[in-house]
Amino acid sequence: MLGITMARWLLPKQDPWSTPFAETLLSQLSLAPGLHILDVASGHGIPAFYLAEQVGSTGRVLGIDLSAGQVARARAIQGTQLPWLSFACHDVRTLPDELPLFDRITGNLSVMFFRPNREETLHGLIRHLRPGGQLVLTFPSLGTFDSLWQRVDRELLRRGHSAERERFHVYLAERPSAKDARRWLSAFAMIGIAVIEQPLEVVSGPGRAFLNHPLLRGGFLDDVYECFEDQRQADDMMRAISADLASFSPLIALRCVMSGWKAAAH
Numbered sequence: 001m002l003g004i005t006m007a008r009w010l011l012p013k014q015d016p017w018s019t020p021f022a023e024t025l026l027s028q029l030s031l032a033p034g035l036h037i038l039d040v041a042s043g044h045g046i047p048a049f050y051l052a053e054q055v056g057s058t059g060r061v062l063g064i065d066l067s068a069g070q071v072a073r074a075r076a077i078q079g080t081q082l083p084w085l086s087f088a089c090h091d092v093r094t095l096p097d098e099l100p101l102f103d104r105i106t107g108n109l110s111v112m113f114f115r116p117n118r119e120e121t122l123h124g125l126i127r128h129l130r131p132g133g134q135l136v137l138t139f140p141s142l143g144t145f146d147s148l149w150q151r152v153d154r155e156l157l158r159r160g161h162s163a164e165r166e167r168f169h170v171y172l173a174e175r176p177s178a179k180d181a182r183r184w185l186s187a188f189a190m191i192g193i194a195v196i197e198q199p200l201e202v203v204s205g206p207g208r209a210f211l212n213h214p215l216l217r218g219g220f221l222d223d224v225y226e227c228f229e230d231q232r233q234a235d236d237m238m239r240a241i242s243a244d245l246a247s248f249s250p251l252i253a254l255r256c257v258m259s260g261w262k263a264a265a266h
């Protein structure tokens with residue numbers, strides 16, 4: 001029990017993607033007033049605002065994001081509120097040495113951006129974790145939208161797009177899994193490791209509704225388009241697939257949360 005009653009910065013209920021992932025993150029995160037937290041890939045502040053309210057004015061939260069636009073958006077939402085919360089533009093893969101040590105490091109929907117060397121990025125984060133501190137990250141893990149990927153694969157094969165199919169398989173093979181997460185945390189001697197996956201259904205209509213779905217288009221379908229040199233061919237194939245939504249429904253994502261503690265110094 002934190003003994004904090006204000007709770008003005010709840011996770012946005014209407015967000016069907018970031019909020020469910022953030023809920024899994026918070027289910028593993030140990031929070032208390034006064035903690036210093038680094039939130040990576042902070043976007044427009046999920047869950048940085050929530051965390052800042054929970055740690056209170058004796059704590060500190062720094063949200064970092066690669067995109068200057070996202071940092072500006074987060075700052076605009078913040079205005080003059082929660083002055084112990086700040087946002088800055090940094091690449092999580094190359095954190096500046098002068099960043100201090102944190103009691104907690106969080107990152108909602110972050111691990112997929114640790115490319116190309118996820119272990120190295122993770123190592124960099126753990127270096128900024130205080131001994132006895134906790135790291136909690138979420139990402140859509142291997143298995144996410146597999147019914148869609150199988151449908152895409154069949155269509156690539158049927159249409160004879162062999163080069164595109166090869167690129168697609170490289171993309172598929174590169175997705176991080178819950179098993180990877182456990183292996184990385186163990187390799188860095190983290191303790192109290194927990195890696196948990198929970199299904200999340202993403203609902204869409206067929207056709208344009210599917211192709212322009214804000215979550216699918218931005219985060220996933222673009223990866224298929226990137227396998228094509230000829231974008232008209234990509235569009236043609238994806239339009240056929242979008243009309244066939246029933247054959248790959250339900251669309252299930254796996255919300256994976258990975259948590260570990262850095263051993264306390266002796």
Ligand SMILES: C[S@@+](CC[C@H](N)C(=O)[O-])C[C@H]1O[C@@H](n2cnc3c(N)ncnc32)[C@H](O)[C@@H]1O
Pocket residue numbers: 018019022040041042043044045046047064065066067070090091092093107108109110113114
């Ligand atoms: C899916 S959003 C998640 C944002 C927020 N945590 C949320 O849950 O809504 C991913 C964020 O990661 C940021 N990002 C991508 N690559 C990054 C990198 N290398 N370093 C830091 N942030 C990165 C993007 O700009 C984007 O704001």
